Amino acid sequence: DTAVSQTPKYLVTQMGNDKSIKCEQNLGHDTMYWYKQDSKKFLKIMFSYNNKELIINETVPNRFSPKSPDKAHLNLHINSLELGDSAVYFCASSLKSGTPYEQYFGPGTRLTVT
Amino acid sequence: RKEVEQDPGPFNVPEGATVAFNCTYSNSASQSFFWYRQDCRKEPKLLMSVYSSGNEDGRFTAQLNRASQYISLLIRDSKLSDSATYLCVVEKSSGDKLTFGTGTRLAVRP
Numbered sequence: 096d097t098a099v100s101q102t103p104k105y106l107v108t109q110m111g112n113d114k115s116i117k118c119e120q121n122l123g124h125d126t127m128y129w130y131k132q133d134s135k136k137f138l139k140i141m142f143s144y145n146n147k148e149l150i151i152n153e154t155v156p157n158r159f160s161p162k163s164p165d166k167a168h169l170n171l172h173i174n175s176l177e178l179g180d181s182a183v184y185f186c187a188s189s190l191k192s193g194t195p196y197e198q199y200f201g202p203g204t205r206l207t208v209t
Numbered sequence: 210r211k212e213v214e215q216d217p218g219p220f221n222v223p224e225g226a227t228v229a230f231n232c233t234y235s236n237s238a239s240q241s242f243f244w245y246r247q248d249c250r251k252e253p254k255l256l257m258s259v260y261s262s263g264n265e266d267g268r269f270t271a272q273l274n275r276a277s278q279y280i281s282l283l284i285r286d287s288k289l290s291d292s293a294t295y296l297c298v299v300e301k302s303s304g305d306k307l308t309f310g311t312g313t314r315l316a317v318r319p
Contacts (some may be wrong), residue, residue, distance in 0.1 A: 136294065138253065138309040185252055193261050195241075198307065200252035 097120050099201035101186050107207045108176055115172045116204045118186030126150075127169040128187040128198065129161060138185070144169055145192050173206075181208045210235050213310035214299050224295045228286045230313045232297030233279045241300040242273055244282050247312065248293045256282075258296070287317045 099120045106115055120127065129141040130150075143151035144163045158174040169186060183203045189196040215232045220229050230270040234242075242259035257264065259280050270283040280297055297310035 135311065137311050138296065140306045140308075143306065152307070195258065197255045200254065202252055 099186055099188055099199050101184075101201040101204050103204060104202065105205050105207075109209055110176055110178060112176050113172070113174045114176060114206070115170055116184055116186075116206075118169045118171070118201055120167055120186075120188040120199070120201075122190075122199065123187060124188040124190050124199075125166055126189045126192045126196075127163065127166070128189075129169065129171050130185040130187060131182045132185060132201075132203070134182070142169075142171075143192065150192060167198065176206075176208045178208050181206055211310075212236060212308045213297055213299050215295075215310040215313045217313060219314040221318060222287055223318055224287055224289060226317075227283065227285045228287055228315060229284075230282045230295055230297075230315075231253050231279055232310055232313075233277075234282070234297075234299045234308075235278070236301055237275075237278060239278075239299045239301050242271075242280050243298040243300075243307075244269075244271060244294040245298055245309070246293045247296055250285060253296055253309075257317070271295075284315075287315075289317050289319065291315060293315045 102117045126145045128143045131164045141155045142161045147163045160172045163169045185203045186201040187198045189198045244256040245253040246256045247253040259273045263272045268285045272281045294312040294314045296312045299308050
């Protein structure tokens with residue numbers, strides 16, 4: 096009965112490869128997010144989708160492309176992986192965007208680029 | 210200046226101690242404030258929202274000072290299970306992104 100799930104949990108890959116991370120929420124929420132937490136533990140939003148529509152797109156290289164096939168899923172595809180992409184990527188969801196809606200985070204995907 | 214600043218710690222305190230964390234934010238137009246908790250190698254979870262009048266949830270008290278643009282979290286009677294990183298979070302306006310501080314690490318020792 097996991098609320099927000101992500102796969103894979105760990106991902107080790109070489110520079111230049113393309114990889115995808117999948118996220119699913121079974122909470123019936125309208126809004127989903129991708130965050131990146133770097134080695135200094137700084138958690139920064141990358142994208143936000145509301146009912147499959149992109150509403151927040153931070154300054155992220157266009158090698159990162161989110162896709163939301165339906166409001167329960169938000170996937171993240173990364174092209175031409177670089178060393179600096181190594182981080183923990185968290186998916187989150189909330190009932191709607193904004194307050195007072197709590198964001199629920201998935202367990203994270205630890206990406207290591209070698 | 211960072212949008213949200215916190216002392217990274219760590220704060221090492223004995224069980225039963227009272228500990229306080231402060232957080233400052235740069236955007237005076239910010240409207241909503243939260244404390245999230247993140248355990249080691251886990252995802253962040255909402256601890257509590259911070260209201261203008263201050264609010265309490267058991268051993269945890271959150272305060273907001275808009276004039277000075279800082280938020281505080283007070284933990285009374287610390288438990289070993291309180292050991293975690295506490296993230297200060299600010300939202301400029303409803304529907305806007307959440308901006309996270311880098312967190313303050315708390316270690317409670319027996």
